[in-house]
Amino acid sequence: MIKVSVMYPSGAGATFDMAYYLGTHMPLVKRLAGSALRGQAVEQGLSGAEPGSPATYVAMGHLLFDSVSALEEVLAAHGPAIMADVPNYTNTQPVLQVSEVKL
Amino acid sequence: MIKVSVMYPSGAGATFDMAYYLGTHMPLVKRLAGSALRGQAVEQGLSGAEPGSPATYVAMGHLLFDSVSALEEVLAAHGPAIMADVPNYTNTQPVLQVSEVKL
Numbered sequence: 158m159i160k161v162s163v164m165y166p167s168g169a170g171a172t173f174d175m176a177y178y179l180g181t182h183m184p185l186v187k188r189l190a191g192s193a194l195r196g197q198a199v200e201q202g203l204s205g206a207e208p209g210s211p212a213t214y215v216a217m218g219h220l221l222f223d224s225v226s227a228l229e230e231v232l233a234a235h236g237p238a239i240m241a242d243v244p245n246y247t248n249t250q251p252v253l254q255v256s257e258v259k260l
Numbered sequence: 261m262i263k264v265s266v267m268y269p270s271g272a273g274a275t276f277d278m279a280y281y282l283g284t285h286m287p288l289v290k291r292l293a294g295s296a297l298r299g300q301a302v303e304q305g306l307s308g309a310e311p312g313s314p315a316t317y318v319a320m321g322h323l324l325f326d327s328v329s330a331l332e333e334v335l336a337a338h339g340p341a342i343m344a345d346v347p348n349y350t351n352t353q354p355v356l357q358v359s360e361v362k363l
Contacts, residue, residue: 200359
């Protein structure tokens with residue numbers, strides 16, 4: 158199993174519309190990715206290591222796929238449509254990482 | 261539910277012993293945190309957005325707790341023991357974030 162983590166950096170001027178992300182963007186991804194998508198998760202940053210310190214990421218979204226090739230098929234078919242929706246909920250440049258799920 | 265994400269930056273000279281992390285460190289955290297710990301997850305970085313590009317984080321570990329206060333109780337009691345084990349598997353300075361699970 159692989160996980161795509163999309164991490165939205167916090168910082169001065171960073172905007173992120175969590176209601177849109179949960180209500181529109183993630184359902185769009187789910188609809189476009191279809192059965193290749195094995196799971197979704199979303200988190201909203203609360204703090205860094207110290208209570209009250211800023212979180213590095215204002216939000217993170219995670220998508221599970223069976224393999225890198227399954228992900229690449231979805232991105233080839235629907236990547237542009239997914240990316241085109243990003244400015245509708247954030248002005249940040251997300252950090253994207255593909256990882257292998259170990260536990 | 262809250263998620264503590266511990267993200268280990270990649271880069272020149274970065275080391276990370278995934279076998280130790282999975283076999284010793286995460287079980288240590290589980291034993292010390294006890295029933296307050298609601299879940300664990302571990303990922304190993306494969307790539308960034310482009311296939312073959314470096315992952316931002318060589319590894320990520322995630323811990324679930326019912327609340328920030330439940331996390332803080334565990335850290336107050338066992339944070340030093342957990343932190344003392346970190347140099348046994350990595351030479352990196354992890355980025356830690358506390359997030360609210362939204363989905």
